[in-house]
Amino acid sequence: MKYESQGVAKLYFVAAIALFIGQILFGVTMGLQYVVGDFLFPEIPFNVARMVHTNLLIVWLLFGFMGSAYFLVPEEAERELYSPMLAKIMFWIFLVAGALTILGYLLVPYARLAELTMNDLLPTMGREFLEQPTITKIGIVIVALAFIFNIGMTVLSGRKTVINLVLLTGLVGLAVFFLFAFYNPDNLVLDKYFWWFVVHLWVEGVWELIMASLLAYVLIKVTGVDREVIEKWLYIIIAMALISGLVGTGHHFFWIGTPDYWQWLGSIFSALEPIPFFMMTLFAFNVVNKRRRDHPNKAAVLWALGTAVMAFLGAGVWGFLHTLAPVNFYTHGTQITAAHGHMAFYGAYVMVVLTMISYSMPLMRGQKAANETAQKLEIRSFWIMTLSMVAITLLLTGAGVMQVYLQRYSSEPLPFMVVQDKLAVFYWLRELAGLAFLYGLFMYVYSFFAKGKAVEDVA
Amino acid sequence: MNTEVNLKRATTSSLLSLLNLTALPVIAFVILLIIYKKTEADTIDHYYALLGIKTNLLAGIALVVVTALVIFMGGFDSPWTWVFVLSYFVFVHAMFILFATWVMVRSWTGKKLTRAFLSK
Numbered sequence: 001m002k003y004e005s006q007g008v009a010k011l012y013f014v015a016a017i018a019l020f021i022g023q024i025l026f027g028v029t030m031g032l033q034y035v036v037g038d039f040l041f042p043e044i045p046f047n048v049a050r051m052v053h054t055n056l057l058i059v060w061l062l063f064g065f066m067g068s069a070y071f072l073v074p075e076e077a078e079r080e081l082y083s084p085m086l087a088k089i090m091f092w093i094f095l096v097a098g099a100l101t102i103l104g105y106l107l108v109p110y111a112r113l114a115e116l117t118m119n120d121l122l123p124t125m126g127r128e129f130l131e132q133p134t135i136t137k138i139g140i141v142i143v144a145l146a147f148i149f150n151i152g153m154t155v156l157s158g159r160k161t162v163i164n165l166v167l168l169t170g171l172v173g174l175a176v177f178f179l180f181a182f183y184n185p186d187n188l189v190l191d192k193y194f195w196w197f198v199v200h201l202w203v204e205g206v207w208e209l210i211m212a213s214l215l216a217y218v219l220i221k222v223t224g225v226d227r228e229v230i231e232k233w234l235y236i237i238i239a240m241a242l243i244s245g246l247v248g249t250g251h252h253f254f255w256i257g258t259p260d261y262w263q264w265l266g267s268i269f270s271a272l273e274p275i276p277f278f279m280m281t282l283f284a285f286n287v288v289n290k291r292r293r294d295h296p297n298k299a300a301v302l303w304a305l306g307t308a309v310m311a312f313l314g315a316g317v318w319g320f321l322h323t324l325a326p327v328n329f330y331t332h333g334t335q336i337t338a339a340h341g342h343m344a345f346y347g348a349y350v351m352v353v354l355t356m357i358s359y360s361m362p363l364m365r366g367q368k369a370a371n372e373t374a375q376k377l378e379i380r381s382f383w384i385m386t387l388s389m390v391a392i393t394l395l396l397t398g399a400g401v402m403q404v405y406l407q408r409y410s411s412e413p414l415p416f417m418v419v420q421d422k423l424a425v426f427y428w429l430r431e432l433a434g435l436a437f438l439y440g441l442f443m444y445v446y447s448f449f450a451k452g453k454a455v456e457d458v459a
Numbered sequence: 460m461n462t463e464v465n466l467k468r469a470t471t472s473s474l475l476s477l478l479n480l481t482a483l484p485v486i487a488f489v490i491l492l493i494i495y496k497k498t499e500a501d502t503i504d505h506y507y508a509l510l511g512i513k514t515n516l517l518a519g520i521a522l523v524v525v526t527a528l529v530i531f532m533g534g535f536d537s538p539w540t541w542v543f544v545l546s547y548f549v550f551v552h553a554m555f556i557l558f559a560t561w562v563m564v565r566s567w568t569g570k571k572l573t574r575a576f577l578s579k
Contacts, residue, residue: 281557285564309557317553394550398542405538 001363003074005081010364011091012067013357017445019060019098020350024441026053028434034420034427044106051105051131057345058129059098064353065174065210066091069151069167071360072217077158082150090146097139101132123184127195130181137181144175162231163220166238167213173206189257196252203344204248204315208241208276211352215307218359219284222301223291233283237276244272251323255332263325270323274316277348284308296455297362297369299378303355306386310347318343318393330408335423336400343393346385354444361448373452377443384440391433399426461503466569468494468504473566476511477559480518480552488515507566514562518555522548 001007030049032039037046074081081087104113110131117133119125124134132140148171155164180197216234220227250266284305295301318340322331331337358378362370370378407419414422461469472494479487491511498505526544533540565572 278560281560282564285561286567289564289568312557313553317549321549390550394546397546397549401542401545402538405541410538 001360001366003080005084005087006071006074006360007364008081008084008087008091009067009071009360011088012063012070013361015091015095016060016063016067016353017357019056019063021441021445022102023053023056023060024434024438026056028431028438031427031431031434035424035431048105048110051110052102054129055105055131056102061349061353063094064349064356065171066094066147068210068214068353068356068360069147069171071356071364072167072214073151073154073164074158076161076164076217077154079154079158082153082157086146086150090143090150093139094143097136097143101136104133105131122182124182127184127191129199130195134182137178140178141175144178148172148175161227162234163213163217166209166216166234170206170209170213173209174202177201177206192253192256193258196249200249200252201246203349204245204273205242207349208245209238211307211311211348212237212241212276212280214352214356215280215284215304218300218304218355219287221359222295222297222304223287224293224295225287225290230283230287233279233286237279237283240272240276240279244269244275248273251325251328254325254328267323267325271320273323274312274320277312277316281308281312295369297359297375299370299375299382300355300359302379302382303351303358306382307347307351307355310343310351310386310389312347313390314340314343314345314347314393318397321397330404331400334400334403334407335396335426336404339393339396339400342396343389346389351386367454369455370447371450371452371454374447374450375455376452377447377450381440381444381447384443385437388433388437388440392430392437395426395430395433399423399430402426461569465498465502465504468498469507469566469569470563472504472508472511473559473563476507476514477556477563479511479515480556480559488512491515503566503569503571506571507562510562510572511559514555514559518552521551521555 026049029040029044030046030053033041033046033049040049070081070087104117108116110125113133114120114125117125117135119134122134124137125131130137148168151171152168155168177198180194183194185191185194212234216230219225220230246269247265248270250262251270253262253266285308288301288305322328322336322340362368369375402423403419406414406422407416472491475487475491475494479485479491491508494504495508495512498508526548529544529547530540533543562572
């Protein structure tokens with residue numbers, strides 16, 4: 001670790017991993033509720049478990065992005081962080097606000113939570129992924145602004161590289177697009193436009209910039225390939241991500257009361273969306289192939305390659321699978337969407353954060369790379385989690401195809417809940433895959449505490 | 460000894476293999492066969508052209524033949540046929556694309572494939 005202030009990232013990463021465990025625990029709980037409907041009812045009803053599962057994902061990924069930025073930016077800018085103290089204060093504010101919000105979901109009925117937090121003054125609650133009370137949303141904006149100020153001042157007063165500028169652009173975009181969460185029109189169709197301006201423009205827009213810059217940074221470090229080569233790739237990837245992803249928002253506007261032209265715009269532009277993910281795979285394969293050294297942190301190299309591959313599969317291939325309007329006519333809102341969502345989030349964002357943690361954590365603990373035993377465990381956990389996620393995706397895809405057939409394609413369509421009963425076998429198997437994922441996650445956490453022989457530095 | 464021409468042909472072959480799996484099926488394979496005929500044994504272009512042909516033949520069997528068999532045996536009107544066919548086709552096709560991409564990147568270095576990803 002070159003700069004002392006990079007150490008701030010450790011706080012963020014520890015919180016991120018803790019919340020990740022919480023997310024998966026609620027995931028397997030909810031997975032069981034799909035087949036045992038009254039499991040943990042009324043203590044944790046399905047809708048609450050789902051809200052906690054998705055909100056924890058968003059919050060821990062934000063912790064991961066912030067931690068990654070605090071580690072990466074000082075090194076790229078070749079100076080200490082503008083204010084490590086501000087970063088620490090914001091960490092605690094964000095953690096406490098996040099924890100209180102989750103406790104609010106779990107302990108108070110949602111309508112009562114809205115009353116308690118004075119949602120009626122500026123109503124923003126009640127929408128998927130944006131369920132947070134308005135006061136929490138205001139807190140997120142304050143934390144994001146302070147974070148961007150801290151990172152921005154570091155970048156602007158230091159060395160400006162393509163990586164830290166792309167990262168900063170992504171982070172500013174993240175904060176700006178979140179502002180649409182405060183606009184909640186009465187018209188449901190209009191509301192969906194603005195809701196997707198947050199959700200889609202995050203995950204298929206600015207988050208891709210963050211992901212690409214983090215991946216580029218780690219690949220420079222572990223392969224020793226020239227920065228210029230990697231930067232050229234980065235330019236092309238983010239250009240393609242924005243060209244396809246911005247108008248690609250249209251694929252969310254099919255069949256919800258919006259004008260028909262969205263079917264053309266959404267289909268054409270989102271059909272291009274796999275391209276940046278394919279390029280990321282090509283880029284990662286290429287630089288790992290042309291590496292000038294074998295970095296002792298093999299786990300980090302594996303995570304980096306895995307990110308590129310799984311993002312291509314989850315976001316690219318599984319996104320394309322149901323993005324064309326005539327296909328989406330049948331698949332809209334089915335388990336095929338859930339299959340895509342699971343693998344895309346894991347492949348693109350969970351894995352890139354774990355890549356950063358894998359690379360930076362040993363450095364923050366005063367090592368070049370984790371010891372041999374720890375790396376073996378980490379690599380094993382990589383495969384368990386990744387293969388479990390592949391299984392989850394395939395099972396949800398199977399469930400989705402069956403759902404489409406029975407509910408929307410068959411000459412005698414069955415009602416939604418009747419079809420859900422017929423999908424039980426998929427949900428049971430998905431639950432087993434979810435438990436395997438949880439096991440992999442515990443192994444990953446354990447790897448940080450494993451003792452073993454130090455690795456040789458062959459760099 | 461691999462010349463510039465050999466290396467160029469090797470990268471073209473691996474690109475054609477990828478194209479046959481994605482944007483230009485059949486046409487890319489025919490061009491790949493033509494390139495293969497121009498290569499000589501024990502050269503890098505021969506290696507990559509042959510690898511491309513083998514990969515695509517295997518992909519043809521795995522994707523077209525297996526899928527057709529499942530539809531034939533499972534029946535066109537059974538939802539289970541489509542559950543298997545769609546999940547299988549998308550996943551296996553993506554695996555072939557990833558493999559062809561790795562092969563293409565490897566051909567850019569002018570070296571053959573190796574088993575180890577993470578160490579030289």
